Amino acid sequence: MVKDKIVENLFLSLKKFGHLDAEIDLQPPTNSAHGDYSTSVALKLTKQLKKNPMEIAEEIKKNLPKTDFIEKIEVVKPGFINFWISDDYFLDYARKASEEKFDFPAFHLGKNKKIMVEFAHPNTHKLFHIGHLRNISTGEAIVRIFSAVGNKVVPVNYQGDVGLHIAKCLYGIRQSGADWKKFKTPKEKIEFIGKMYTEGTQAYEKNEKAKEEILEINEMIYNESPEIIPLWKETRQWSLDYFGEVYKRVSSRFDRFYFESEFYKRGLEICKKALNDGVLEKSQGAIVFNGKKYGLDTRVFINSKGFPTYEGKELALAEKEFSEFGELDHNIHVVTPEQTSFFKVTFKVQELLDGKKYKNKQYHLIYEWVKLKTGKMSSREGNVIEGNWLIDQIKEKILKQFKGDEKTAETLAVASVKYSFLKQGTDSPIAFDIDESVAVDGNSAPYLIYTYVRCQSVLKKASVSPDTAVIDAGVDELNILRKLYQFSEVVLKAAENYSPSLIANYLYELSSQFNLFYQKNPILKAEEKTRELRLLITKATAKVIKKGLELLGIITVEKM
RNA sequence: GAGGCUAUAGUUCAACGGAUAGAAUAAAUCCCUUCUAAGGAUUAGAUGACAGUUCGAUUCUGUCUAGCCUCACCA
Numbered sequence: 001m002v003k004d005k006i007v008e009n010l011f012l013s014l015k016k017f018g019h020l021d022a023e024i025d026l027q028p029p030t031n032s033a034h035g036d037y038s039t040s041v042a043l044k045l046t047k048q049l050k051k052n053p054m055e056i057a058e059e060i061k062k063n064l065p066k067t068d069f070i071e072k073i074e075v076v077k078p079g080f081i082n083f084w085i086s087d088d089y090f091l092d093y094a095r096k097a098s099e100e101k102f103d104f105p106a107f108h109l110g111k112n113k114k115i116m117v118e119f120a121h122p123n124t125h126k127l128f129h130i131g132h133l134r135n136i137s138t139g140e141a142i143v144r145i146f147s148a149v150g151n152k153v154v155p156v157n158y159q160g161d162v163g164l165h166i167a168k169c170l171y172g173i174r175q176s177g178a179d180w181k182k183f184k185t186p187k188e189k190i191e192f193i194g195k196m197y198t199e200g201t202q203a204y205e206k207n208e209k210a211k212e213e214i215l216e217i218n219e220m221i222y223n224e225s226p227e228i229i230p231l232w233k234e235t236r237q238w239s240l241d242y243f244g245e246v247y248k249r250v251s252s253r254f255d256r257f258y259f260e261s262e263f264y265k266r267g268l269e270i271c272k273k274a275l276n277d278g279v280l281e282k283s284q285g286a287i288v289f290n291g292k293k294y295g296l297d298t299r300v301f302i303n304s305k306g307f308p309t310y311e312g313k314e315l316a317l318a319e320k321e322f323s324e325f326g327e328l329d330h331n332i333h334v335v336t337p338e339q340t341s342f343f344k345v346t347f348k349v350q351e352l353l354d355g356k357k358y359k360n361k362q363y364h365l366i367y368e369w370v371k372l373k374t375g376k377m378s379s380r381e382g383n384v385i386e387g388n389w390l391i392d393q394i395k396e397k398i399l400k401q402f403k404g405d406e407k408t409a410e411t412l413a414v415a416s417v418k419y420s421f422l423k424q425g426t427d428s429p430i431a432f433d434i435d436e437s438v439a440v441d442g443n444s445a446p447y448l449i450y451t452y453v454r455c456q457s458v459l460k461k462a463s464v465s466p467d468t469a470v471i472d473a474g475v476d477e478l479n480i481l482r483k484l485y486q487f488s489e490v491v492l493k494a495a496e497n498y499s500p501s502l503i504a505n506y507l508y509e510l511s512s513q514f515n516l517f518y519q520k521n522p523i524l525k526a527e528e529k530t531r532e533l534r535l536l537i538t539k540a541t542a543k544v545i546k547k548g549l550e551l552l553g554i555i556t557v558e559k560m
Numbered sequence: 561g562a563g564g565c566u567a568u569a570g571u572u573c574a575a576c577g578g579a580u581a582g583a584a585u586a587a588a589u590c591c592c593u594u595c596u597a598a599g600g601a602u603u604a605g606a607u608g609a610c611a612g613u614u615c616g617a618u619u620c621u622g623u624c625u626a627g628c629c630u631c632a633c634c635a
Binding site for chain 1: 573591
């Protein structure tokens with residue numbers, strides 16, 4: 001990569017100053033008038049060298065090895081060194097991009113690493129809400145981005161199918177006396193258990209007797225009591241079928257579905273062993289990890305009734321995750337921030353149990369909540385926005401606002417929702433508002449896809465293939481070529497920062513640049529040489545948008 | 561009480577410690593005999609407060625203010 005080579009050259013140049021302690025930064029400047037890459041090393045060295053930064057910069061420039069891909073180097077104002085890459089290089093990149101050869105640089109963890117991404121994790125017997133939608137959009141993008149930069153990625157999903165919330169739902173069903181076998185369609189089933197969950201929760205809070213009964217049901221599930229298991233199994237399957245449809249709708253797939261119920265027994269065993277090894281300790285009838293020694297919270301792994309908590313089960317989950325697919329180099333858990341304490345503690349315990357296996361490999365990728373403008377979503381109050389419902393609403397909006405077929409509207413609706421979540425960083429909470437939060441114009445998926453469709457339409461009308469384009473670029477052409485060239489680096493950066501939004505924002509910038517270009521410059525009616533170059537740009541833009549969206553888990557359409 | 565996260569235009573979001581803080585949206589006006597107008601152009605608006613570190617701070621540090629989250633038997 002050109003970037004690496006420039007950094008290397010800077011390094012060589014700096015050697016002539018003797019031993020220096022400086023990080024070499026090199027980025028594309030925000031203003032393209034400052035070149036394709038810029039470094040501020042000279043400014044950073046002023047103190048060490050006790051010299052004027054401009055002088056240092058000049059000297060660095062003088063000592064740089066000669067290269068063919070750099071057209072111009074300038075030393076500017078306070079002491080920046082700016083680099084211009086040669087036009088041929090950009091043209092070359094565009095040509096490759098138009099053939100869908102992107103050559104994404106390898107992620108810094110190294111080539112061919114095995115990375116697990118654990119995401120989605122909805123709980124059965126509950127709705128798949130817009131928060132899950134944000135999670136699954138993020139997780140899916142992370143999977144694809146990390147694959148693109150040369151890793152073997154294993155997407156998995158950990159679904160909660162035991163626990164109090166399920167006991168609440170089953171309690172609701174038993175209380176209602178409803179004939180749960182009468183429900184036919186998935187929608188009926190889901191609505192039913194959703195309602196039952198809300199009722200069970202309310203009973204749990206208001207009614208002491210109900211609370212006791214729910215706790216009893218919870219134990220019955222753990223003990224696999226035949227009295228409750230058929231109902232549990234049936235309703236659990238309803239949820240899983242429904243989740244399966246959602247995964248399909250948003251094009252996510254998983255190599256493995258883990259269930260909390262799988263880890264109950266093994267969790268107990270591991271915790272008991274950890275107790276013997278002195279990693280966990282007894283306290284008030286429970287088995288806990290005393291985090292104080294490490295500046296962490298103390299958390300319960302086995303409660304005083306002898307059941308493993310979420311923490312206890314997590315140890316068994318990790319054991320399986322780190323063995324089932326061979327050795328893992330990295331495990332990314334896409335989970336909300338309130339579980340920070342939980343992960344810090346369980347990661348620590350894992351490290352103490354088997355440092356070689358777990359240390360520095362577990363990573364909690366925090367994605368923030370989707371709240372409602374009116375407050376937090378809560379199934380208890382029944383004011384949860386369901387994922388499918390949201391997509392349906394957007395789909396309707398698209399059909400109403402634009403003419404088009406149902407299938408296109410479906411693709412665009414899913415794209416709009418996913419993109420709305422992804423264009424925003426993972427770390428800011430979203431105050432969700434259906435009119436504001438899911439855009440179908442402006443910086444939105446339909447805008448990007450529209451740009452793609454526009455490119456395709458032009459290309460379809462072109463009689464000559466753009467493969468023979470030579471560089472004869474005006475300013476407009478060159479600017480787009482430079483932008484296109486940044487694509488591979490943006491993808492790498494997105495991986496390094498666990499940040500799909502970088503790709504989303506890049507694609508938006510590229511699209512708006514292309515649309516402006518399109519408006520100003522006729523492509524098909526241009527004189528031959530220019531036309532071929534413009535066609536090449538059009539083709540490369542289309543491919544980059546399509547590929548970029550694909551990395552975000554978003555499907556494009558060919559016509560709209 | 562302890563710890564963590566957040567604070568940028570009316571609103572929703574951007575900006576490895578870098579150069580003139582970018583967009584979208586809402587409003588007004590203009591551009592379809594011209595490659596898809598789901599597009600483009602023009603016009604206004606912002607770094608919570610106070611210090612500090614730095615050649616340079618939205619970004620780092622400290623204090624304050626406001627909001628959210630977590631801190632033992634839920635998941």
